[in-house]
Amino acid sequence: MGSDRSAAASPGSRTAAESEPEPTKYGVLMEAAVQHVMHCPVRKIRSVIFFILVCLVSCPAMGQAKQKKALTQDQYALWHQLFMDKFSEHGNWISYLHHYKTGSDTLFVTHTRTKRTFILPNGTKSAFIGETKFVCLLPGNVLHGINLQNGSAENTPDVEDFAISGTTIITRSTGRSGVLKFIDNQGKVKFRIPHVRQWKLNPAKTLIACITELEDTHSVQLIRIGDGTQTTLEKSRELLHFLEWQEKGQGVAFLKNPDGTDFDRGAVCYYSLAKQKMHRFVMANSVHLPKAMAVGTSLTISEDGQRIFFYMDDTLHSPDKDAKSVQVWNTTDKDVYPAKMATDGWQGYSKVAVWFPDTGECRQLTDNRMPHLLLSGDQRHAITSDPLAYAPQFKQFSDRDYVITDLADGAQHLFLEQFSGNQSYLFVSPGGKYVTYFRNGTWWNYNIRKATHHNLVLPVRASARVNDAESGSDDSFYFGIAGWDLDDSAVLLYDAYDIWKAAPDGSRAVRLTHGKETNTVFRFAKQSAAKHSKPSYDGRVSAQYDLTKPQYLTAYNEKDGNTGIFELMPGHKEKPLVYKDRRIDNFLIAQGGKHFLFMEQDFDLSPQLVTGKLGSQKQAVVATSNRQQEAYYWGRSELITYRAMGKSMSGVLIYPANYSPDRKYPMVVDIYESQEKELHVYTIPHLPASIGFNATHYMLQDYFVFLPTIVPAVGDTGNAAMACLNAAIEKVLEIGSIDKERMGLIGHSYGGFEANFIATQKHPFRTIVSGSGIIDLATNFLHVAWDYNSDDYWMYESGQMRMGKSLYEDRERYYRNSPVFLLEGVSVPMLIWTGADDRHVDAENSIKLYMALRRLRKQGVLLIYPDEKHVLSNPKNQQDLRQKIEEWFAFHLKDGPIRPWMQSDYTGNGH
Incomplete structure (x- = not known):
């Protein structure tokens, strides 16, 4: 059912057959039927064979016009959804998925110019290795690799998961304690690491941290991918778990599970690669943390590696939640009974602590009084709040007071009173300098260092569009925050149509796009972000954009429904890369930065993948879906x-x-x-x-x-x-x-x-x-x-x-x-x-x-x-x-x- 006829490379084959460049309509219909047979239960194959016979009768000669017919429900199973998968670094290859309602999917790999195609039934997790190799998992835990130059294929059995480092493939076998194998570009296993329970590749893809388990001994090891050098960081009879790399790969952290005794409440460990030193925080040795608390189930490392945040659980708390006992609902309760029982006064809610590996200091950040947490973008400040501070109240998102804590010295101050708990109304800047919030119909900015609030008033207050919710409040003017420029130098805001760049102190604002004039809604394409918006406990960190580089925008015209992708160059007006009376979305740019890919569809046009090159007007359809539709009235x-x-x-x-x-x-x-x-x-x-x-x-x-x-x-x-x-x-x-x-x-x-x-x-x-x-x-x-x-x-x-x-x-x-x-x-x-x-x-x-x-x-x-x-x-x-x-x-x-x-x-x- 792809854009080209091709044969599937079966798990046992050595060669993946190639497709013909330009299929006929007859060929496409045949392919649709054949592909469906590959996915059909036996009871359905008879109807598909009938479909093939219809194709044979109605298409006696290639190129002859085919009379369309009515589509009946017994043919609906031929239809599938199209999903993008991967785009190779230089844009020469794409992979995509045909998803069938039967649950049997097909993965395709297609060359963007020659249309050479490989078909992989039920292929999942995939990756390109440069422009010459493609790998994916097939049913039965088979790693299938295709040489994209000559079409040869090779299978590696017993693979539960894999990762790519340069031209090296790292695989892990199935089971609780599998074997890590390091396979070179020729398919040769360079070395093995047995008994691996958990593993994680560092950001630079040069090291692997793994936890091995042999009998009653658990170890954390570092493996250098280039030569297989192993360094043991920790050995313990207690369970070691939850590996986490520092964002720049400067260190790796993990947790030591408590054994449940009063003397062992677990530990947090951090290994600094620069200092080649292991730091340990043992909960039982802390005089500042509650005695009932033990190490929880996850951790986070600050971007600079100076702070480790981890959950703590109350080992003594065991709430009585007998479903058969009488329920006591009191009208003066801060929350309704089901919510009250779910939180149990926040007793059962995991608490967060911060540990400073260099000094050994540890401080609790959340408690039953202030249970919700948001970290600043640089993780140097903690913002805490109590959702029930003004309860009982009757809003979707309860108002609360927000307190900010300087993690360096523990100093606290209230910076926002009786403000909404709506996460989309409050963000922290990625650089850690500001908190941006929406109140009384406008955006505000709080300077953390100076403790000052600034109103980000746009020169023109946008009116709510006709199809936006009219709640009777200033919320109807909320269109969201796009994010921040580099180094928190400017905040990027949306109005009904356009993107604005505002100074953090509210002194000026510049409109970057010109959508209002044509009723076109411009928004940043997800791919444009230098850093994507991400969750931070009970809130979010804003996205970050580099406005010195080209930005890519989605566009939707409210008058005619046209959609597209626009390019916004620094200092210039936005211009369209593609803009049509169709739906254009799922925009991607290859890592090489020259080629782009997007999905195009219409009510009567099944989704197709289209590629283009920046600076060129030429675009080409690379993959289509549901080509069998051509045989039917629509x-x-x-x-x-x-x-x-x-x-x-x-x-x-x-x-x-x-x-x-x-x-x-x-x-x-x-x-x-x-x-x-x-x-x-x-x-x-x-x-x-x-x-x-x-x-x-x-x-x-x-x-x-x-x-x-x-x-x-x-x-x-x-x-x-x-x-x-x-x-x-x-x-x-x-x-x-x-x-x-x-x-x-x-x-x-x-x-x-x-x-x-x-x-x-x-x-x-x-x-x-x-x-x-x-x-x-x-x-x-x-x-x-x-x-x-x-x-x-x-x-x-x-x-x-x-x-x-x-x-x-x-x-x-x-x-x-x-x-x-x-x-x-x-x-x-x-x-x-x-x-x-x-x-x-x-x-x-x-x-x-x-x-x-x-x-x-x-x-x-x-x-x-x-x-x-x-x-x-x-x-x-x-x-x-x-x-x-x-x-x-x-x-x-x-x-x-x-x-x-x-x-x-x-x-x-x-x-």
Whole structure:
């Protein structure tokens, strides 16, 4: 199913066969069928053989035009997803994956110019060695290596994992204590290290640290990859674990497991390569740490190697959590009962300590009073907070006070009071100089050394885009932080469209892009970061960019849906590398810095990989997916623009396969919130689906599918959905081929709530399908979010339901937006479904909707799937839901047959 015909190199072969450069359509279809046979269970092969015969009959001569045909569900298994894998250093080779629903995947390796291709069924973890060799793991723990120059292949058995150092391959055999083998470029084993339980390559890929285990002795060793020289750093009868290299490879740390006695609470060890010295911190010898604490399960080394951070666990704490004992819920508790029991007053929460190897000093950083931690970018300061400081409170992210500690002397001071616990509202700079935070609709910067706050006011305050959440607060102006320039010299911020470079003291700000003028949203491509944003305990360190070098940006145009990748050179305006009426993403640049790779797709164009060279306008498709689609009729997508509530918004209309303007087609409307970005998304028609609906499948079944954008209004969510949908339907019906008498509505979760509300109003639909939707905002305001052990007040006040106030501040707005109080208005049959164990949107919502329709003598059917939650995970249930929704729409919109399960007093088993 790739862009080229090629034979798979089987695990036992010595040669990987090559592909032909330019396959015919006939060849592509044959390849699709043959590849499918490789992955199919025996029961499916017969249908695939039939597919091959069809190819033979319909393609009697290469190059002859082939009559397209309708795609049937028994052929859906031929479809796969395309995933990028690797890009070689100089951009000559790429690897990519075809993922099948059966779970049997295929790894491809393709030359970017000649299209020479190697096919590796079920290949996983892979790597290029220069431009001449490719290795990956095959089933059965086989390391498969291909010589990319002559196509020869070689297999190494019993390989659980591997790493690459130059031209040397390091492998580890299977088992708890495997053998490390160092294999040269000729396939010769240079040396072996037996009994290896854990191992880790240093950043420079010149040394390996490993833990060996022989009988009751554990050892930490360093192995020089070049000559196999071994240095033993530690031997112990206690368990040694969790190896970690310092970021620049200047040292390696590990933990010594406690044996559970009062005299052994574990140890932290750090070996400095520069000093060739082992430092040890023995917990039992510390007079500053609590006696009940023992070494935990992980550690972190500061960038300069001067500080080791490690977890500590309370060995004496054993909470009584008898599920059968009475639960005591107190309204004055700081948190709801499930959360209180989960944290147990933070007693069971691991604590963090910092150890200074050079001085031997150790200090506890978090405790039950201040349990949350964020380290500064240089790990010289600790920011701690208490999530329950202002509890009880009813926000999604609780306010708290933030205290900063200088790790050099332990000095502390409060620098941020009653500020949100939302991690995306507070970042530390990668250089360690600043804390950047979002408050009252604007960004602020805190200078750690000077203890000063500066407002980063942009010259133009961006307005929230129409499809952004309107919460009624200044949060609607939050678009995120991009990161920082080198050495914390400037902070990089996003507005609705552009990227800004602001001075840390707020004295100036420069707009780097020009998206506002064309409604184009520019964001840094992930590949551009010199250092990516990364987690730091309970917060995040910002990304870092080098603005003296070219930067690569993603672009999305809100007016027409075009997307692309732009290049931003220092001191210049951004210019497009690729910008199309398609979806462009997954951008990569080869390490050599001259070649780039990206994925391109459209609703009717299965994803393909495209390469280009910087400075050249030429680009080439290197790999395609689902080429068998060429044999079948397919639909297309179109952006539909309309106005509602004084705003312009867009939806996506999907045309039926083999569309004829002379026909009238039924239409299914799938409702949620913002959906315009689905315009260029290719969706494989695989069934079943976790929510029972697949737009591509309905397109193939002669339906129009419409995905409107719904913009909620604070305090009037239901009526806003109705207003947006009416405007959208009015506009889309200008396409005369849509049969306005045969339209159906479907929604799940928040879309299920919208569907429930719309069902109570005057609407144009013949039937409505609702999955896991809320019906009573008033009752659900008091719902416990069991999946998160928290209350759900925020979801209604400032979250997705957007009531803007609590139930007790304005009951009427909760009532007028709750379908349960309006169900007398239901005028069409409804199909309702839920997972019996759904605690995200409690299953009782769907049950009560059914009970109300029953009491009101309305038509409806309820499906309850046992052992399922908010979305279905059991393939049997997924298939059943998909089939029942399809049959329901076929009956109501296509005059299809009524099924037994739709009829009164059905006593079948449901499936």
